[in-house]
Amino acid sequence: MTVLRVDELSVSAGGQSLVRDVSFQIGAGERVGLIGESGSGKTLTASSVLGLLPDGLHATGSVRLGEQELLGASERTLSRLRGMEISMVFQEPMTALNPSMRVGSQVAEPMLLHGTRPDRRAARSAAVELFDSVRLPDPEGTARAYPHQLSGGQRQRVLLAIALANDPALLICDEPTTALDVTVQAQILALILAATRERDTALLFITHDLAVVASVCERVLVMLDGEIIESGGTREVLSSPRHEYTGKLLAASDLEAR
Amino acid sequence: MTTSAVLMALARRAAILLASVLVASVVIFLFMTVIPGDPAQVALGVNATPELLARTRHEFGLDRPLISQYLDWVGGVFSGDFGTSYVTREPIGPQLVDRLGVTVWLVGTGMLVALAMAIPLGTLAAVRHRKPSGAAISGFAQLGIAVPAFLAGMLLVQLFAVRLGWLPSGGWTPPNQDAGAFLRGLVLPALSLGLVQGAVLTRYVRTSVLDTLGQDYLRTARSKGLRPYQALFRHGLRNAALPVITVLGLQLATLLIGAVVVERVFVLPGLGSMLLDSVASRDLLAVQGIVLVLVVGVLLVNFVVDLLYTVLDPRLRGS
Numbered sequence: 001m002t003v004l005r006v007d008e009l010s011v012s013a014g015g016q017s018l019v020r021d022v023s024f025q026i027g028a029g030e031r032v033g034l035i036g037e038s039g040s041g042k043t044l045t046a047s048s049v050l051g052l053l054p055d056g057l058h059a060t061g062s063v064r065l066g067e068q069e070l071l072g073a074s075e076r077t078l079s080r081l082r083g084m085e086i087s088m089v090f091q092e093p094m095t096a097l098n099p100s101m102r103v104g105s106q107v108a109e110p111m112l113l114h115g116t117r118p119d120r121r122a123a124r125s126a127a128v129e130l131f132d133s134v135r136l137p138d139p140e141g142t143a144r145a146y147p148h149q150l151s152g153g154q155r156q157r158v159l160l161a162i163a164l165a166n167d168p169a170l171l172i173c174d175e176p177t178t179a180l181d182v183t184v185q186a187q188i189l190a191l192i193l194a195a196t197r198e199r200d201t202a203l204l205f206i207t208h209d210l211a212v213v214a215s216v217c218e219r220v221l222v223m224l225d226g227e228i229i230e231s232g233g234t235r236e237v238l239s240s241p242r243h244e245y246t247g248k249l250l251a252a253s254d255l256e257a258r
Numbered sequence: 259m260t261t262s263a264v265l266m267a268l269a270r271r272a273a274i275l276l277a278s279v280l281v282a283s284v285v286i287f288l289f290m291t292v293i294p295g296d297p298a299q300v301a302l303g304v305n306a307t308p309e310l311l312a313r314t315r316h317e318f319g320l321d322r323p324l325i326s327q328y329l330d331w332v333g334g335v336f337s338g339d340f341g342t343s344y345v346t347r348e349p350i351g352p353q354l355v356d357r358l359g360v361t362v363w364l365v366g367t368g369m370l371v372a373l374a375m376a377i378p379l380g381t382l383a384a385v386r387h388r389k390p391s392g393a394a395i396s397g398f399a400q401l402g403i404a405v406p407a408f409l410a411g412m413l414l415v416q417l418f419a420v421r422l423g424w425l426p427s428g429g430w431t432p433p434n435q436d437a438g439a440f441l442r443g444l445v446l447p448a449l450s451l452g453l454v455q456g457a458v459l460t461r462y463v464r465t466s467v468l469d470t471l472g473q474d475y476l477r478t479a480r481s482k483g484l485r486p487y488q489a490l491f492r493h494g495l496r497n498a499a500l501p502v503i504t505v506l507g508l509q510l511a512t513l514l515i516g517a518v519v520v521e522r523v524f525v526l527p528g529l530g531s532m533l534l535d536s537v538a539s540r541d542l543l544a545v546q547g548i549v550l551v552l553v554v555g556v557l558l559v560n561f562v563v564d565l566l567y568t569v570l571d572p573r574l575r576g577s
Contacts, residue, residue, distance in 0.1 A: 050481060052481065055388060079484065082481055082483040083481060084483060088481045095475065096474045096478045097475055097478065098478075099497065100496050100570065100571060101493070110482040110483060146573070162482065
């Protein structure tokens, strides 16, 4: 079953084309990596799926979630899907949480907003359970903490809990481990893997780190200058790249050494 | 943070406030003694005999050492006694309290006008910063900043009092005497004081909201399914309020000064007009008292701003 189907997606700003003719699909429970260097259009592709492109940018083509067309859908429709059917974990855990709100309330919010829990109390205890499932120490106490009282890795776990709160069909992770140190990276990746497997969630995983793609994703899409230049099973693409650029990425990553 | 820690922090701030007030009182007292002019001479006129002058000086206590004069004054102030005017020979305290009431009403309503204008307009200007309506609000605010309060006051009087005759051009009715007349009399002074400050504040609110709109946590809020305005209200405004409150504290101090002028324009019996009258009649002890009250007012505002900061921003509470 196809969860996400992107057809000939293009993004432009004014007359300038930033993403061109991007097409791919993700099935239920499938984990797809989107790799490429900074500025290749990975994040814009993900933002188009969520309908959260920065002001002044325009997307054309088609993005379908199940049967629902997302491009050009009303803000009303999109806001019902965001946090419910599609959620996203962003790159910067240090700034992605509201500094003046307790993290427990921030996790409870999407459940209350979409009515997946009957009341504040139920949403709160669900938040504490989620904190437990993302292996946050002292889930009860953490729920009462403010973001500045948590480390970067802990904040990213909170953000993951927010994204998973309503068991979305599609989870988008945009470089979720780039800002974290190596040992924490591995833990967060393991959590994302476990969570998506458990829920049969489709995963679109954006990164520039080939080692991460190799450990998380089944399929991989390689982007260069706004276009997908190569795609296929992770093993195939990484072991015998057809495109020169993929080869360069591989050489630069010293994946063999690991 | 525990309750006792909150109380400790509060006590520390209050101690700092008290110390600031004491320092301010010393500075004001010294300043008043070094400026030339002999209160006894002022009270008696130029034709007074040296004997009479000496007797009056003794009566005022001006022949005593400075330190005991200061302690006398400060001691009195803390028990509400601001001394007896050299000019009118009447106690200054009760008049000060009366006048302060008028000024507090004026500054308070002026601030309300400024806030009622700046929060919605500044937010709108930020949200629509790419659209003509947002630019129009910014332009209008820019224009408002250029207008001094007294000019705004005179223009308002010209329009609403002289041309249209809707509101009185000046004068003061105490609220317990005739509430309707009190409110009508307060409208124009509050507007002339508040509109200009509101224009200044609009710019700060706009900048702060604009800054907040670009924050990552607002994008997180949108990704949860909050609509743009929902995300701004639930996650943005509280954070946007922090820098605005700093400016607000500074502005309240400016408003106190602005009130001096506006009270003149609208013939209001506030602290500002009392200050000007006292300066004109060289009533030094009254000037000393008024300045102290104004300084304490500004210090109190800063104290409250500090407290608000800790209420709004958990990062400042310590852990």
